[in-house]
Amino acid sequence: MSLLTSLLRMRAASTGHAELACQLRHLHLSDRPLMMIALNRTGPTARPLAVMLGTGPYRPQLHTAPLSGTNTSLLAALADTVTTYIDTCHRTGEAPQVLVPNTQSVQYLKDLGTSLRLRRANEQMPGSRDIQRLGHWLTYLTDRAEVAGTAALIPLTGFLGMHWITGQSPLEDEDLATLLAWIDPPRHTSGRDAAEQAEDPATYRPAGPATGADFDNDELIPLLHTHARSRAGAQDQTSLLKELNSLLAQHLQPTWDRMWHAYALLQTFPEAPSTARRRARERTAFTEERTYLAQDGRPRPARGQAVATAVRLALTEPAATAFAAERAADDPFVRAELRTTGEAFGGPVTAIEAEHTRLGPTGRTVWRPKFTLATADPVLLEPGRPLACHTHPNARYRICTVTHADTETLVELEITAGMGPVTRPNHAVLPEPGAFLVFTLAPDHYRMPEFPTRDQTPWTHGGPPAGRSDDGNEDQIGGKP
Numbered sequence: 515m516s517l518l519t520s521l522l523r524m525r526a527a528s529t530g531h532a533e534l535a536c537q538l539r540h541l542h543l544s545d546r547p548l549m550m551i552a553l554n555r556t557g558p559t560a561r562p563l564a565v566m567l568g569t570g571p572y573r574p575q576l577h578t579a580p581l582s583g584t585n586t587s588l589l590a591a592l593a594d595t596v597t598t599y600i601d602t603c604h605r606t607g608e609a610p611q612v613l614v615p616n617t618q619s620v621q622y623l624k625d626l627g628t629s630l631r632l633r634r635a636n637e638q639m640p641g642s643r644d645i646q647r648l649g650h651w652l653t654y655l656t657d658r659a660e661v662a663g664t665a666a667l668i669p670l671t672g673f674l675g676m677h678w679i680t681g682q683s684p685l686e687d688e689d690l691a692t693l694l695a696w697i698d699p700p701r702h703t704s705g706r707d708a709a710e711q712a713e714d715p716a717t718y719r720p721a722g723p724a725t726g727a728d729f730d731n732d733e734l735i736p737l738l739h740t741h742a743r744s745r746a747g748a749q750d751q752t753s754l755l756k757e758l759n760s761l762l763a764q765h766l767q768p769t770w771d772r773m774w775h776a777y778a779l780l781q782t783f784p785e786a787p788s789t790a791r792r793r794a795r796e797r798t799a800f801t802e803e804r805t806y807l808a809q810d811g812r813p814r815p816a817r818g819q820a821v822a823t824a825v826r827l828a829l830t831e832p833a834a835t836a837f838a839a840e841r842a843a844d845d846p847f848v849r850a851e852l853r854t855t856g857e858a859f860g861g862p863v864t865a866i867e868a869e870h871t872r873l874g875p876t877g878r879t880v881w882r883p884k885f886t887l888a889t890a891d892p893v894l895l896e897p898g899r900p901l902a903c904h905t906h907p908n909a910r911y912r913i914c915t916v917t918h919a920d921t922e923t924l925v926e927l928e929i930t931a932g933m934g935p936v937t938r939p940n941h942a943v944l945p946e947p948g949a950f951l952v953f954t955l956a957p958d959h960y961r962m963p964e965f966p967t968r969d970q971t972p973w974t975h976g977g978p979p980a981g982r983s984d985d986g987n988e989d990q991i992g993g994k995p
Contacts, residue, residue, distance in 0.1 A: 517854040519679060527681030530704030532696045536677045537847045539783035540840075542665045542793045544611040548599050549574070549773050551615060551766050552622055554723040556730060560625040561585065563725070564762040565592050569599065571774040576763050581741045581754070589630065590641035593648035600651060609666060609793070609800040612655055613777065615690045615721035615769055617669045620659050622723040627652025631813040650813060654803050661830050663792045663837035666800070670776045677783060681706060690721045690772050698779060721769045733761055787907075788840040788957075835958070842954035843902045849952050856894030859925065860952035863945045864888045870928075883929045883944055884914065887951060888922045895955065900930070902956035908932050909943045910956055927953070 522533040550567040554560065562585060568574035577592050579585035603610045614620060630649025635642050658666035671688050680687055680696035687693050692709040699708035712718065720726045725734065741754050841848045842858060852858035867884040874880040895901070897913040909932030917924040934940035945951060 516851050518851040522679040523681060526679055526696070526705070530681065530706040531699075532678040532680045532705055534677065535679045535847060535851075536783070536845055538786040538845045539780060540676065540786045540789060540837075540844065541663070541668060541673065542611070542785065542789050542796070543777070543780055544608065544665075546608075547611040547613045547777070548596070549613050549770070549777075550619075550623075551721065551769055551773070552619060552626075552723045553725055553762070553766070554622060555579070556725065560622060560629050562588060562592075562626065562723075564588075564766065566763075566766045566770055567592075567595060571771075574770055576759060576766070578755075578759055578762055581738060581758065586641070586645070589645045589648065593641065593644040596648055596651060597644065603800070604804060607797070609796040610655070611665055612667045613673075613773060614667065614669050615773060616671045616688050618688070619721075619723055620656055620667060620669050623652050623667070624656035627656055646813065647807075650807065650811075653814060657826075658796075658799065662834040663840070664796060664799075664833075665793070666796060670773055673780060674776055677780070680709075682709065690769065690776070691718065694772055694775060694779075698775070717768075719765055719768050721772075722766075725765075729765060733765075737761065786841070786844040788844055792837075792840075835955075839902065839955045839957040843904060843907055843957070846904070846952075849904065849954060852954055853891045853952070856892040858952060858954040859887075859889045859891040859893050859895070859923075860950060861887050861889030861891070861922070861925075863947055863949050863951060864924070866944065866947060868941075868944055881933055881939060883933070885927060885945055887925050887927060887953075889925060890922050893923050893925060895953075900956040900958050901927070901953045903951050903953055905945075905949075905951060906932060906943050911953060 519535070522535065526533045546569050548567060548569055550565065552562055553564045555563045562579060564576060564578045565588065566574050566576050575591075575595055577588045577595070579588040600610050614623070627649045630645055631653055633642070633646050633649065635646050655667040658664045659668070671690055671693055674693055674697060675684075675687050678697045680693060682692065682696065691712040695708035695712040696705035699705045703711075715728060718726070719729070737754070737758060842852055849858050849860070853860060863885050865886040870882055870884045871879050872882050893916055895913060897916065899912065901911040901913070903909060903911060910930045911927045912930050914926040914928050917926075929943055932940065932943050
């Protein structure tokens, strides 16, 4: 937690109201997202009891599992709804976007996707292959959620937490009800008081995937016991199933309403300029996934091979760095936070060498203007790293020297890109004396390293067994971005 974040959290705790942490929205919000709330059965992992989902705030679909037996009917209905939504996104040229209440729901969908995609398809069972395909799409969505800056699957608590700092702990911010209460309390009520009211046991409903102990003990378990007795007495089951649907609908409806409330609050933020590039990459990734399913479609293995894991890390780590740099370049609030951690610095320009030149890589003289900036911020960025400035987003800079004095630090910088050709120099990138500039790490271009194929790795890392050739299927999509 940065110094600024700690200060804002203390201020929110003092005033009773959440504090803004961003000026822009850095993730794309679809005009037609798929909201999804999943409830799990007590006990087994990733065995859903109910799923509420839909693309509009009114009349959501509710799929429930039978009180006894398998949950195949729920999974088949869920597969039909999700794949229909994905097909609609494909026809409109957009990438799908699924919004869930919290980060626990992302992990739950990941576990569910792994379980379903590894199911053996039974051609004699209707919907078996559709359920397997559902597992594939859930795995795709949860894998995308691990890449910073993507918007295929977003937990709303994390999304809200990017934009507001509350007076409660980060762990408490994982509760959608109290988080929204801090951010948008009722009129004449502080966020702190609204959060305390939201925790009232008489009205509080967890946002899933786990159900609350009170709900289980007071409402769900008695209904299950009634169902068990009715089976022994051969009574009509229809009324019990209707009662279960009504119970689960009432339990999930408050969370459903809060999710759309959060969606409306996030829409009030202007979208950051760099979001368009990430949105285009999201559409590309979605198209590649659909192409893979149409041409091959083999499920990913339960455990990724060494090469596939290395590829995934090589994609996710630079994505996190690039997303942080793009947010800083777009948003003054983010730059202010980075200045407290030494990952950015700002100050007035004190000197300019407008005609400075040096020899380029080919031996030709190139124009590389220099200027000096005085800052009171901690400067922890090492010389040579590419920097960006909020005033000229297409220009690039690098630190030449850092000179520490008693009250300020003098940083000499060189403009390395954005000046235009020698014949038509772009003098607009030259700062004016006294101009206040803030520099952050630039979204550096990342070149993907070359990795060996699976059959080029030793058997200890997933390659073919010693002394034998491997004709098995390679994990072709484990390293997709």
